[in-house]
Amino acid sequence: MKDSLFNKEYIAPTLTIDMVIFQITNNRLNVLLTKRAQRPFKSTWALPGGYNAAGQTTLEAADAIMHRKVGLDIHSQLVHIEQLYTFDTVARDPRGHAVAVVYSGYGREIELDSPNQTAQFFDVSELPKLAFDHAKIIDYALQRLRNRIGYTNLAQAFLPKQFTLTSLQDIYQAVLDKPLDKRNFRKRITSLDMIHDTGRTTAGRAHRPAKLYAFNSTNIAVVDAERF
Amino acid sequence: MKDSLFNKEYIAPTLTIDMVIFQITNNRLNVLLTKRAQRPFKSTWALPGGYNAAGQTTLEAADAIMHRKVGLDIHSQLVHIEQLYTFDTVARDPRGHAVAVVYSGYGREIELDSPNQTAQFFDVSELPKLAFDHAKIIDYALQRLRNRIGYTNLAQAFLPKQFTLTSLQDIYQAVLDKPLDKRNFRKRITSLDMIHDTGRTTAGRAHRPAKLYAFNSTNIAVVDAERF
DNA sequence: GCAAAAGTGTTTGGGATACACCCATGC
DNA sequence: GCATGGGTGTATCCCAAACACTTTTGC
Numbered sequence: 001m002k003d004s005l006f007n008k009e010y011i012a013p014t015l016t017i018d019m020v021i022f023q024i025t026n027n028r029l030n031v032l033l034t035k036r037a038q039r040p041f042k043s044t045w046a047l048p049g050g051y052n053a054a055g056q057t058t059l060e061a062a063d064a065i066m067h068r069k070v071g072l073d074i075h076s077q078l079v080h081i082e083q084l085y086t087f088d089t090v091a092r093d094p095r096g097h098a099v100a101v102v103y104s105g106y107g108r109e110i111e112l113d114s115p116n117q118t119a120q121f122f123d124v125s126e127l128p129k130l131a132f133d134h135a136k137i138i139d140y141a142l143q144r145l146r147n148r149i150g151y152t153n154l155a156q157a158f159l160p161k162q163f164t165l166t167s168l169q170d171i172y173q174a175v176l177d178k179p180l181d182k183r184n185f186r187k188r189i190t191s192l193d194m195i196h197d198t199g200r201t202t203a204g205r206a207h208r209p210a211k212l213y214a215f216n217s218t219n220i221a222v223v224d225a226e227r228f
Numbered sequence: 229m230k231d232s233l234f235n236k237e238y239i240a241p242t243l244t245i246d247m248v249i250f251q252i253t254n255n256r257l258n259v260l261l262t263k264r265a266q267r268p269f270k271s272t273w274a275l276p277g278g279y280n281a282a283g284q285t286t287l288e289a290a291d292a293i294m295h296r297k298v299g300l301d302i303h304s305q306l307v308h309i310e311q312l313y314t315f316d317t318v319a320r321d322p323r324g325h326a327v328a329v330v331y332s333g334y335g336r337e338i339e340l341d342s343p344n345q346t347a348q349f350f351d352v353s354e355l356p357k358l359a360f361d362h363a364k365i366i367d368y369a370l371q372r373l374r375n376r377i378g379y380t381n382l383a384q385a386f387l388p389k390q391f392t393l394t395s396l397q398d399i400y401q402a403v404l405d406k407p408l409d410k411r412n413f414r415k416r417i418t419s420l421d422m423i424h425d426t427g428r429t430t431a432g433r434a435h436r437p438a439k440l441y442a443f444n445s446t447n448i449a450v451v452d453a454e455r456f
Numbered sequence: 457g458c459a460a461a462a463g464t465g466t467t468t469g470g471g472a473t474a475c476a477c478c479c480a481t482g483c
Numbered sequence: 484g485c486a487t488g489g490g491t492g493t494a495t496c497c498c499a500a501a502c503a504c505t506t507t508t509g510c
Contacts (some may be wrong), residue, residue: 011282012240012241012280012281013282014240052240053238053239086311086329096282096283097284099280101316101327147454149456150454150456166489180456181494182472183490184472184473187472188471205488206482207486207488208480211489226378270484331484392462394461410463410499412500415498416499433460434459434460434510435459435461435462435507436461437462438462439463
């Protein structure tokens with residue numbers, strides 16, 4: 001039993017980070033993957049991730065890795081980032097035990113600049129074969145996203161500042177992967193003190209203009225009631 | 229920017245684990261603390277925790293540390309254990325950057341055998357001054373527990389196999405720290421497909437016997453409906 | 457018979473669900 | 484005037500909340 005308090009032989013596990021980055025394109029929920037350049041799992045699709053060195057917080061490491069591997073600035077291009085879970089059951093590096101802190105990120109129209117264009121978004125329902133335990137990680141992230149969008153204002157991460165109720169409903173439908181009733185959706189959403197009418201409307205399209213709404217708060221927060 | 233894929237100078241942060249262990253005694257929610265024997269924060273109360281060496285999963289490390297520091301076998305004495313969050317913003321050891329994976333544990337009538345009896349349970353509303361960021365960690369764990377008990381069968385972690393509705397209500401009240409209406413509580417709980425009447429009753433006390441109930445499943449699982 | 461806790465029902469209001477038609481615009 | 488998406492109301496059901504008295508036992 002190693003413990004640096006009692007002996008000097010303490011060796012830490014390798015610490016890694018991974019990110020599950022979601023956006024919605026053409027009303028489909030997408031997740032960002034990169035093709036691995038090295039072994040193990042060379043040429044298999046995987047979540048973007050890498051090593052976390054001493055002196056970096058996990059989010060700093062995530063930022064550095066995303067810059068380097070997929071050309072993405074997480075603070076400017078993602079609207080929300082949250083820690084998902086820490087996975088420690090899989091030896092992700094054959095050289096030894098690795099512990100992975102995983103973050104979820106949410107944004108829209110994310111621009112990538114990855115080396116050799118090895119990063120791309122995939123529809124979550126049409127994922128390729130994935131390296132490591134990344135299929136499980138994505139499942140977990142999806143479950144969390146689907147729960148959270150139900151009682152928080154997280155949907156704003158996928159939308160421009162002003163949006164129509166139809167586009168908001170499209171977000172919910174893409175995330176939940178099921179159709180919602182238009183009238184009931186609007187009643188529920190407008191009763192939640194989450195969005196407000198901006199007074200502006202869309203224009204220039206061959207149908208009735210739509211009112212434009214905005215979120216009341218840019219903080220990602222709980223907007224629905226508790227249960228007890 | 230260190231990365232062992234590109235150079236050999238990778239040094240991992242120190243990895244530590246901490247546990248927030250809850251139980252209910254005399255209808256009060258309690259949390260386990262230990263008095264620190266070393267610097268930093270010597271003689272200050274803190275969550276039990278320690279180092280996670282390479283080759284151990286975080287839960288294995290937690291098990292070893294809890295055995296050693298508070299004489300508690302987490303697998304036999306805790307009914308449920310779940311990962312809470314990974315904290316990496318605080319240098320918990322003056323020698324360098326540390327990342328702490330924190331677990332929550334839930335049980336009842338937990339027996340401790342800590343060296344010099346330096347571990348004890350504290351009422352969560354009467355906590356002493358705490359080392360590191362442990363006050364924040366406990367707040368976070370409490371918030372999670374209060375949420376989770378509302379839509380899962382987690383309450384069973386605090387109860388014997390058979391229990392009365394009054395004792396179940398006492399658990400909810402202790403966790404939520406507020407009184408609940410008896411009739412409404414019973415209606416809600418019995419409508420949830422979470423517990424069942426065992427046909428047995430209490431006896432030998434100076435009042436009407438109470439029916440004994442049991443949980444339908446020993447798996448900690450969601451028992452309430454989703455929102456969309 | 458009395459102390460102590462167990463057990464039980466009704467009313468009211470609000471949110472969830474199911475469901476179909478008219479409206480405003482561009483062309 | 485027609486194609487396209489935007490916008491709206493009602494009836495029903497179920498759950499949440501508020502609220503007080505009777506029952507069963509030990510002593």
